[in-house]
Amino acid sequence: MKISSISEHHIPGVKLINFERFMDHRGFFTETYRASDFINNELKIFPNGIMQSNESFSHKNVLRGLHFQWNPNMGKLVRTIAGHMVDLVLDLRQGSPTQGKIMAFDMPAKSSDGSSSWIWVPEGCAHGNFFLEDSYIEYFCSGAYNGECEAGVSPFSEDIDWSICDASLKAMFFELKDSFIATPKDINGLSVKEWLSRSEANNFTI
Numbered sequence: 001m002k003i004s005s006i007s008e009h010h011i012p013g014v015k016l017i018n019f020e021r022f023m024d025h026r027g028f029f030t031e032t033y034r035a036s037d038f039i040n041n042e043l044k045i046f047p048n049g050i051m052q053s054n055e056s057f058s059h060k061n062v063l064r065g066l067h068f069q070w071n072p073n074m075g076k077l078v079r080t081i082a083g084h085m086v087d088l089v090l091d092l093r094q095g096s097p098t099q100g101k102i103m104a105f106d107m108p109a110k111s112s113d114g115s116s117s118w119i120w121v122p123e124g125c126a127h128g129n130f131f132l133e134d135s136y137i138e139y140f141c142s143g144a145y146n147g148e149c150e151a152g153v154s155p156f157s158e159d160i161d162w163s164i165c166d167a168s169l170k171a172m173f174f175e176l177k178d179s180f181i182a183t184p185k186d187i188n189g190l191s192v193k194e195w196l197s198r199s200e201a202n203n204f205t206i
Helices: 035-040 167-175 192-196 199-203
Strands: 003-008 015-020 022-024 027-029 052-058 063-069 076-091 102-109 115-121 125-131 135-141 150-152
Touching: 052 076, 063 076, 076 167, 102 115, 102 167
Parallel strands: none
Antiparallel strands: 003 015, 015 115, 022 027, 052 135, 063 125, 063 150, 076 102, 076 115, 076 125, 076 135
């Protein structure tokens, strides 16, 4: 795996990991993940190994999230396989300087691109995404799914703080707000304040 860059962001622990593709007249080849390369770059994000691998397909204008899980806590390493995803990360961790703040990451993927990228969503952050094209995504999880210990913050919650989000991606989200395809469960999720008032919120610390 050829990692070309790792960038840190306003939300502590969030990392954008760019890796190269080997292109020729046939197409491309790439290693999307190699544990030793992550460890050598001090990306020790799966101390117990990858517990679950997921793939999903979403139509254009689908909105998913903002989801999170405790017992076990679940971090996610997410990439776009094909299409155009905008990834959303909301910090819910106690003691974090960015608690209640959200960021967005523009993550298109085309077969002609010479590189691709992962976004690492740390445990204790809510995760979501919206799609500008029909898209396939993949994500590796640090914990196995437990439906009894999951919840979600509505992406439309008025108490989400968008102040550190890329201005153009924030504008895009709100321009598309009325055309999003989403489940009632996601749309009617908790507010940040409602989640933080629950005892389970203490599972997320920094």
